[in-house]
Amino acid sequence: MSNTAISVSDLSKKYGERNALSHATFEVPLGTVCGFVGPNGSGKTTTMRMLLGLISPTGGTGEILGHSIKHPEKYLPRVGAMIEGPAFYPALSGSENLNYLATLGGFSTDKVQGLLEQVGLGERAKSKYKTYSLGMKQRLGIAAALLPNPQLLMLDEPTNGLDPEGIQEVRDLLRTLANNGTSVFVSSHLLSELEIISDYLVMLRKGEVVFTGKIQDLLHAQQPLIIAKSENENDLTKIVEIARSAGHHAVIRDGAAHIEGPKDWAVTLNKAAFDAGITLSQLSPQLPNLEETFFEMTGDK
Amino acid sequence: MWRVAFAELRKLRRPTLLIGTMGAVIFFSSLFSSLLFILIDSPQGNSERGRMVGRQVLSMSSGAVQGFSSVGGFLGIIALCVFAAQTAQEYTYGTLRNLLVRQPGRLRILLGKFVAMKLFALAMIVVSAIVSISASVILAPGAKVPTNLWFGADGRHAIFTTFINVVISVIGYGTIGMVLGLLLRSPISAISLGLLWLLIVENLLVAVKSSLESWLPGAQLRIIASGGARTGLVPGITYSHALVVGGIYVSVGAAIASFLFLRRDVAN
Numbered sequence: 001m002s003n004t005a006i007s008v009s010d011l012s013k014k015y016g017e018r019n020a021l022s023h024a025t026f027e028v029p030l031g032t033v034c035g036f037v038g039p040n041g042s043g044k045t046t047t048m049r050m051l052l053g054l055i056s057p058t059g060g061t062g063e064i065l066g067h068s069i070k071h072p073e074k075y076l077p078r079v080g081a082m083i084e085g086p087a088f089y090p091a092l093s094g095s096e097n098l099n100y101l102a103t104l105g106g107f108s109t110d111k112v113q114g115l116l117e118q119v120g121l122g123e124r125a126k127s128k129y130k131t132y133s134l135g136m137k138q139r140l141g142i143a144a145a146l147l148p149n150p151q152l153l154m155l156d157e158p159t160n161g162l163d164p165e166g167i168q169e170v171r172d173l174l175r176t177l178a179n180n181g182t183s184v185f186v187s188s189h190l191l192s193e194l195e196i197i198s199d200y201l202v203m204l205r206k207g208e209v210v211f212t213g214k215i216q217d218l219l220h221a222q223q224p225l226i227i228a229k230s231e232n233e234n235d236l237t238k239i240v241e242i243a244r245s246a247g248h249h250a251v252i253r254d255g256a257a258h259i260e261g262p263k264d265w266a267v268t269l270n271k272a273a274f275d276a277g278i279t280l281s282q283l284s285p286q287l288p289n290l291e292e293t294f295f296e297m298t299g300d301k
Numbered sequence: 302m303w304r305v306a307f308a309e310l311r312k313l314r315r316p317t318l319l320i321g322t323m324g325a326v327i328f329f330s331s332l333f334s335s336l337l338f339i340l341i342d343s344p345q346g347n348s349e350r351g352r353m354v355g356r357q358v359l360s361m362s363s364g365a366v367q368g369f370s371s372v373g374g375f376l377g378i379i380a381l382c383v384f385a386a387q388t389a390q391e392y393t394y395g396t397l398r399n400l401l402v403r404q405p406g407r408l409r410i411l412l413g414k415f416v417a418m419k420l421f422a423l424a425m426i427v428v429s430a431i432v433s434i435s436a437s438v439i440l441a442p443g444a445k446v447p448t449n450l451w452f453g454a455d456g457r458h459a460i461f462t463t464f465i466n467v468v469i470s471v472i473g474y475g476t477i478g479m480v481l482g483l484l485l486r487s488p489i490s491a492i493s494l495g496l497l498w499l500l501i502v503e504n505l506l507v508a509v510k511s512s513l514e515s516w517l518p519g520a521q522l523r524i525i526a527s528g529g530a531r532t533g534l535v536p537g538i539t540y541s542h543a544l545v546v547g548g549i550y551v552s553v554g555a556a557i558a559s560f561l562f563l564r565r566d567v568a569n
Contacts, residue, residue, distance in 0.1 A: 053405050054398055055566035072405040081402050087395030091315060103308035105403035144399065 005030045005152045005183035006051065008069075010060035013046050019207045020046040023060065026202045026212035028185055033178045035194035035215065036187040037294060038204030044187045047204075048083045048156055052076070065151055077105065080150030082158060086141030090130035094121055094140050097129055098147065107147050115143040120169065134161030142170065153177060155186045159193065171197050195290040203294065219287050223249075226266045228257040228273070229282035235273075239280075242272045256282070305404055305413020306420075313387070313421045322379060326425050329375050330432040334368025338440035349374075359446045362455035366463040369433035373467040373526025376429055377474030378499065380422045384475040385491035387418060388482030397567055407563050415479065422471050430464055463528060469544070470526035474499075476551045477518065483558040514538065521547030 006028040013020045021043040028034040038044050049055045051064055053072030062069040065078060088097040098112040116125045119139040124132070132140065138161050145153055153174075159167045167190070174184050174197055188194050194201070194215075201218060203211040211218055228239050236252050243250035243259040246268070250259040259269070263285030273280050313319070337354055340346070346353045349371050359367060391397040404410055441448045450456055481491035499519040507514045514520045515538050524543035 049398075049566075049568070052398075052402055054401055055568060076402055076405050079402070083398065084395070087399060089312060089390075089394060089396060091317060092312065096311065096315075100308050100311050101399060101403050103311060104304055104400065106304050147403075 003030050004028060004063070005032075006034075006062070006064055006185060008047075008051075008060065008062040011047070011050060011057055011062050012059035013043070013050060013055065014058045021050075021057075021204075022207040024204070024207075024209045025060075026209055028183060028200060028202070030183050031178065031181050032199040033174055033184040033186065033197050034200040034202060035198035036185055036202050036204075037191060037194065037290075038187075041206075042204040043207040044204060045084055045156055048081070048154055048185075048187070051154065052079070052081055052083065054083075075152075077148060078151040079154065080145035080148055080152070081154040082141040082145045083154065083156040085157065085160065086137045086144070088129045088137070088140060088144075091128060093126050093128055094132070094136075094143075095125040097140065098144060101144055102147055105148060111147070115146055116140075118146070118173075119143045120166075135163060135166055138162055139166070142173070150182060152183045152185065155184070157188055158186060159188060159190055167193060191291040191294055192289070201290075215290065218293060219290065222287060222293050223260040224263055224285055224287055225292075226259040226261055226263065226269060226285050227282065228259065228269065228280055229255065230257075230273075231279045231281045235278040238276055238278060239269070239273060242269065242276065246272075302409045302413045302416065305400075305410050306416040309387075309414050309417030310420065313417060318383075322383060322421075322425060323428055325379060326376065326429050327432050330369070330372050330429040331436045333372040333375070334433040334436040335440055337368050337371070338437070338444035338446065341444045341446070356444070356446050359441070359444075360448070360450065362450040362453060363459035363463070364441075364446065364448065365434050365437050365451040365456060366430075366460050368437050369430050370463050370467065370527045372429055372433060373470050374523040376422075376426060376467065377471045377522055377526065378496065379425065380418075380471045380475035381478035381481075381495045381499070382492050383421065384418050384478035385482040385495060386478075386488040388414065388479045389486055389488040389491045392486035393488060401567060408559070411559055411562055415476075418475060418479070419472060422475055423468065426464070426467055426471055430460075430467075434460070466528050466540075467526050470522045473522045473525065473547055473551050474519075476555055480554040480558040483562050515542065516546060518547060518550040521550070 004027045009025050011024045012022055024043070024047060036044055036047075046055070050057050051062060051069060053069065053076065057069070064075045067074040089100070092100065094116060095112055098115065099109045102109045102112060113122065113125060116122050119142050121136060121139050121143065124136060129137070129140065138158065142155070142158055145155060159170050162170060171193060174186065178184050186194070186198075198215050200213065201211060201215045202209060230236055230239060233255065236257050239257040240250040240252060243257065243261070248259050248261040248265070250257055252258070266283055266285050270280060270283055337348060337359065341356065341359070348354045354367055358364065391400060400410055401407065438448065438451075478491065478495055481495050482488065485491045485494065503517045503519045506517065507520065521543040524538055525540065525547055529538075529540045
């Protein structure tokens with residue numbers, strides 16, 4: 001039995017001359033939460049569509065739960081998915097929409113009310129879908145994805161339209177599912193959220209995989225930063241000059257000097273700043289977070 | 302396939318669709334049958350396209366279903382709209398991806414939807430038959446039309462064969478609607494094109510060259526519903542000719558649409 005939830009090799013999709021995805025190779029281990037990130041148009045949704053059998057790859061291979069993506073009927077009964085936002089029949093209620101999908105998939109309709117309550121829609125189960133807010137639609141989409149008691153959950157931007165409380169609930173739900181053995185493959189623009197919940201990461205840029213692996217490995221591989229703030233903002237330029245003269249890359253961003261260098265060098269900087277008559281109000285070595293790493297790797301900012 | 306059909310029936314039985322469709326069926330079935338008897342002496346005719354159906358014809362064993370067979374084409378138009386809308390809206394709502402994730406067998410989805418819509422159409426035809434025949438029975442005495450042959454052995458046979466003919470015709474119209482829905486992927490485009498062709502283009506073509514009636518798809522389905530070429534402009538279009546030509550149109554259309562549905566990427 002394979003120990004990967006998702007495994008793709010050289011997976012490609014071309015639309016005419018445009019490469020939507022180019023030779024993507026990555027694996028998602030079973031039982032992990034894997035963040036799937038990349039700028040708009042980088043190929044995330046295309047990849048998910050291929051993994052769900054909605055579109056055919058133009059090259060490469062893939063396996064989901066040990067079965068080839070050429071035979072989605074073998075794994076889809078154990079996969080829950082919501083891609084490109086929720087899509088339901090507007091004239092049917094939330095519970096009618098889920099009953100429809102449960103009947104279609106051969107699942108018991110008895111669990112529908114429980115799922116609606118799990119995602120916070122219990123009281124609006126009988127309301128028509130067209131009367132739902134964006135956040136409620138998103139919750140219904142998540143409930144639909146949970147219908148098959150999935151071994152693998154694939155969610156495309158599940159927190160779109162949710163309020164902070166809803167985002168927290170989704171985060172908790174995904175963590176709980178992963179703790180119970182469900183593999184989660186989730187794309188989101190909220191990188192800080194992904195950093196909290198994800199164990200693994202697949203990062204795309206212009207249709208190509210630029211990183212795949214443990215999220216901590218990615219962050220630890222980045223050059224550490226020293227953030228320095230001065231009481232006098234004019235002194236930031238001097239701090240940057242001191243760092244550069246010592247051979248470190250340094251920029252001023254968000255009212256602070258960001259200097260690439262090992263954390264030990266902060267002591268040297270502190271002394272050099274003191275000698276130059278600069279009073280530092282903050283001096284903190286830190287690892288870049290996922291958002292900073294993302295921008296660095298995708299060149300998006 | 303049956304799971305898809307049962308799921309689809311959940312959608313088709315929603316009150317707005319069911320009551321709206323059945324309301325239209327009841328209204329037009331009673332209207333078509335009533336006009337046969339109310340306008341029986343009118344020089345402008347009492348049936349479709351100004352055709353005159355006299356007391357002699359109405360008093361025959363097939364008299365009870367004259368109205369029902371006339372409304373068959375109209376039932377077909379309703380079926381075309383329902384089939385086209387129910388198929389194409391999966392694309393416009395984006396729900397097709399949900400369907401394919403829960404049931405990846407594309408042919409099963411297509412067949413399941415078709416079975417469910419056929420059952421819906423069958424319910425529509427049964428309601429129409431009951432309303433139409435009931436209206437005929439109620440109005441016949443007032444129009445001095447004898448009804449003693451209507452429910453004898455020949456009469457029951459006429460009701461049965463007309464019912465089957467209307468079913469074939471309506472399913473044919475529905476299949477055309479489904480094909481248009483699959484090809485155009487938009488309910489408005491599919492219904493508009495279907496109605497434009499069946500109600501306007503075909504009539505214009507026949508008006509310009511009447512022999513075309515033998516080869517146009519809508520005309521064949523109308524002829525099947527009426528059991529032969531009684532309603533057409535061209536005499537002698539046989540039931541079997543209409544069945545073969547109509548069957549070819551429907552089969553070829555269904556084959557092309559199914560092939561595209563099975564192969565096409567679902568990218569919306």
